Amino acid sequence: MPYGYNGKILHVNLSSKKYWIENPEEDFYRTYWGGRAIGLYYMLKEMRPHADPLSPDNLLIFALSVLTGVPAPAIPRYTVCAKSPLTGAQGEAEAGGWWGPELKKAGFDAIVIKGSSKTPVYLWIKDGKVEIKDASHLWGKDTGTVQKIIREELAGDKIRIAQIGPAGENLVRFANIVNELKHFNGRNGLGAVMGSKRLKAIAVRGTKPINLFGKERVSQITKEITKRGMDNPLSRDLRELGTPAVVRPAFEAGCLPSYNWTTGYFKEGENLTAETYNKTILKETKGCYACPIRCKRVAKISEPDFKVDPSYGGPEYETVAALGSLCGISDLKYIAKANELCNRYTMDTISTGMVIAFAMQCYEEGILNKEDTGGIELTFGNKEAMLKMVEKIALREGLGDILSYGSCLAAQKIGKGAEKFIHVVKSQEIPMHDPRVKTGVGLQYALSDYGADHMKAAHDPFFKDKDSIGIKEMKGLGALNPVPPTDIGKEKVALFKLLDIYWSVLDLLGVCVFGYVPRSVGTLDELLEIIRATTGWKATWFELMNVGKRSINMARVFNYREGFSSRDDTLPEVFYRNFKGGPLDGQGAINKEDFQKAIRLRYELMGWNPDNGTPTPAKLIELGLDWLIDEVK
Numbered sequence: 001m002p003y004g005y006n007g008k009i010l011h012v013n014l015s016s017k018k019y020w021i022e023n024p025e026e027d028f029y030r031t032y033w034g035g036r037a038i039g040l041y042y043m044l045k046e047m048r049p050h051a052d053p054l055s056p057d058n059l060l061i062f063a064l065s066v067l068t069g070v071p072a073p074a075i076p077r078y079t080v081c082a083k084s085p086l087t088g089a090q091g092e093a094e095a096g097g098w099w100g101p102e103l104k105k106a107g108f109d110a111i112v113i114k115g116s117s118k119t120p121v122y123l124w125i126k127d128g129k130v131e132i133k134d135a136s137h138l139w140g141k142d143t144g145t146v147q148k149i150i151r152e153e154l155a156g157d158k159i160r161i162a163q164i165g166p167a168g169e170n171l172v173r174f175a176n177i178v179n180e181l182k183h184f185n186g187r188n189g190l191g192a193v194m195g196s197k198r199l200k201a202i203a204v205r206g207t208k209p210i211n212l213f214g215k216e217r218v219s220q221i222t223k224e225i226t227k228r229g230m231d232n233p234l235s236r237d238l239r240e241l242g243t244p245a246v247v248r249p250a251f252e253a254g255c256l257p258s259y260n261w262t263t264g265y266f267k268e269g270e271n272l273t274a275e276t277y278n279k280t281i282l283k284e285t286k287g288c289y290a291c292p293i294r295c296k297r298v299a300k301i302s303e304p305d306f307k308v309d310p311s312y313g314g315p316e317y318e319t320v321a322a323l324g325s326l327c328g329i330s331d332l333k334y335i336a337k338a339n340e341l342c343n344r345y346t347m348d349t350i351s352t353g354m355v356i357a358f359a360m361q362c363y364e365e366g367i368l369n370k371e372d373t374g375g376i377e378l379t380f381g382n383k384e385a386m387l388k389m390v391e392k393i394a395l396r397e398g399l400g401d402i403l404s405y406g407s408c409l410a411a412q413k414i415g416k417g418a419e420k421f422i423h424v425v426k427s428q429e430i431p432m433h434d435p436r437v438k439t440g441v442g443l444q445y446a447l448s449d450y451g452a453d454h455m456k457a458a459h460d461p462f463f464k465d466k467d468s469i470g471i472k473e474m475k476g477l478g479a480l481n482p483v484p485p486t487d488i489g490k491e492k493v494a495l496f497k498l499l500d501i502y503w504s505v506l507d508l509l510g511v512c513v514f515g516y517v518p519r520s521v522g523t524l525d526e527l528l529e530i531i532r533a534t535t536g537w538k539a540t541w542f543e544l545m546n547v548g549k550r551s552i553n554m555a556r557v558f559n560y561r562e563g564f565s566s567r568d569d570t571l572p573e574v575f576y577r578n579f580k581g582g583p584l585d586g587q588g589a590i591n592k593e594d595f596q597k598a599i600r601l602r603y604e605l606m607g608w609n610p611d612n613g614t615p616t617p618a619k620l621i622e623l624g625l626d627w628l629i630d631e632v633k
C-alpha cells in the first residue's frame with residue numbers, strides 16, 4: 001500500500017459510458033507527482049494533435065498529487081487539465097476547497113475523462129465505487145440548486161461536488177469549474193470542456209483516511225506552522241484583509257487597472273479597499289480543507305431589494321478590480337452581486353470583467369451602439385449595465401453571445417478596429433496586476449503556457465531588498481540577491497526562472513501558494529518535511545525542482561505540437577507605454593527591446609532553442625522525457 005496516494009487512476013469514457021481503473025507503478029508517481037505533470041502525461045500520450053477543444057477528442061483530467069489531502073496547512077488543491085477552448089493551448093487551473101481531499105479519500109489520485117455523452121450525466125464516486133448517473137434534471141440549473149439536489153438525492157451532506165453552471169453548458173469560452181460553490185478551477189475555459197462532454201458534475205464521498213508514512217511528524221509540523229502563522233503579519237493580513245488587501249497599495253500608487261487599462265488612476269479606489277470591504281459587505285472568512293489561514297472572503301447583503309447570497313463566497317482582489325475599477329465601478333455591492341452571478345453560472349471573473357470593460361470602451365468609442373447592446377447604456381461606471389452583461393454572457397444572449405467567445409474572437413466579430421482595446425496573451429485576458437510596476441509579472445504573462453496568468457511565479461516585491469522574505473527564506477533554492485521590481489535585466493530573468501519552477505512545484509503538489517514562502521510562513525524545510533513524512537520518500541528540493549522543470553517542458557512541448565512558438569510569448573502593447581493620470585503619470589513604460597531580450601534569455605536559461613523557445617532533445621533527455629523527442633524534431 002503506497003503512502004500519500006492511492007495508486008489508482010480512474011479512466012472514464014463518456015461516449016461508451018465505460019470506465020476502468022489503472023494502477024500505475026510507484027515510479028510513475030515519483031516521476032510526475034501530480035497536477036499538471038500527470039495531466040500533461042495523458043494529454044501528450046493520448047490526445048491527437050490539433051484536437052478541437054470542444055470535441056469528444058479533448059481529454060478532461062482532474063489530477064490530485066501525492067500530497068493532496070494531507071492534513072497539513074494549505075495543501076487542499078487539485079488541478080484540472082485539458083486543451084483550452086479559450087487559448088487553444090495547454091489548459092490548466094488549480095482549485096482549493098474540499099473536493100480534492102475528498103477524491104483522495106474516495107480512493108483515486110486522478111480522473112481521466114474522454115469522449116462525450118449524448119445526454120447530460122454526472123459521476124458519482126463513493127469509496128472506490130463509480131456510477132455514471134443521468135443529469136437531465138440538473139441541466140440548465142445554477143450551481144447552488146444543483147449542489148442541493150445532488151446532496152438530497154444521494155443522501156449525504158458531506159458529498160463534495162465539482163460542477164459547471166449554465167455558462168459551462170453554454171460553452172462560454174471562459175466558463176470555469178467550481179467546488180463547494182466558491183472554489184474555482186478558474187481560468188482557461190475548462191468548464192466549457194466539461195459542458196462539451198455534457199458532464200454536469202462529479203460528486204465524491206470518501207471515508208478512507210489517507211495512508212501517511214509519518215502521521216505524527218505531519219501533525220507536529222502542522223502545529224509548528226499554525227502556531228507561527230497565527231502571530232505572523234503575513235498570514236494575519238491574509239486572514240484579516242484577504243487578497244483585497246492589494247487594492248489599497250495599487251490605488252495609492254496609481255497602478256490599479258482601471259477603465260479597461262487606459263489608466264491606473266481610480267479616484268474612487270478607497271471604496272474598493274479591503275478596509276471598506278470589511279466594513280460593508282464582509283460576513284465572515286472561511287478556509288479550505290485543513291488550512292488554519294482562513295483567507296477566503298464571504299460577502300452577504302440582505303437589503304430588501306438587493307441581496308447577495310453568502311453561499312457563493314465573496315469577491316477576491318482579481319474580481320474586485322476586474323468587475324470594479326476596470327469597468328469604472330466603485331460600488332462593492334454590485335461587484336459582490338456580479339461575483340455571485342459568475343459563481344452561480346460558473347464564469348471566470350477575470351475574463352468576464354475584461355470582456356465587459358472591453359465592450360464598455362468599444363461603446364464609449366462609438367464602435368458599439370445601443371442597437372448592438374440591446375438597449376443597454378454600456379458606459380464605464382454603469383453598474384446595472386455590468387450586471388446585465390454578466391447574465392447575457394452566461395446565457396449567450398445578444399452582445400453577450402459575442403463576448404462569450406473571449407476578447408480576441410469578440411473583437412474579430414465586432415470589427416471596426418475593436419482589437420485595439422483587447423489586452424490578452426495567447427488569447428487569454430490579462431489579470432489585474434500591472435507589469436509596469438513588477439516586470440516579473442510581465443514575464444509570467446508572456447511566458448505562461450496557459451495564457452496570461454498572475455499565479456505562475458511569486459511576485460517581484462517579495463524579492464525587492466535584502467530584508468524581503470523571499471531573499472531571507474529562499475537562498476537555498478538560489479534567490480541570493482534582491483532585484484528591484486521594475487528591473488528587466490538578466491538578474492530578473494534568472495530570478496523569474498527560479499520562481500516559475502518553484503511555483504510549478506507548488507501547483508503540481510496541490511500546495512496553496514498562500515501557505516508557504518515567500519507568501520506566508522511555512523518554510524522550504526517544513527514543506528519538504530511534510531512531503532517526506534507523507535510519502536516516506538527521501539525527497540530533496542533538487543528532485544522537486546526537476547519535477548517542476550519536467551512539467552514546464554511538457555507544457556512547452558504540448559504547445560509546440562499545437563503550433564505555438566516564441567511569437568506567442570508577448571506582452572500587450574499597453575505595457576510598452578507610460579501610465580496616464582495619477583501618481584505615475586508619464587512614467588513606467590517597459591522598454592520593448594529589453595523585454596524581448598529577457599524572453600530570449602529565459603529560453604537560454606531553460607536550455608531551449610533561443611530562436612523559437614522549443615525544448616531541445618538534450619533538455620528532454622536530462623529530464624527523463626526522451627519519449628517526447630520526436631515531438632520537437
Ligand code: SF4
Pocket residue numbers: 074075076096097286287288291292293294295296512513514515
Ligand atoms: S491560504 Fe486561503 S486559499 Fe490557501 S488553502 Fe488556506 S484558506 Fe485556502
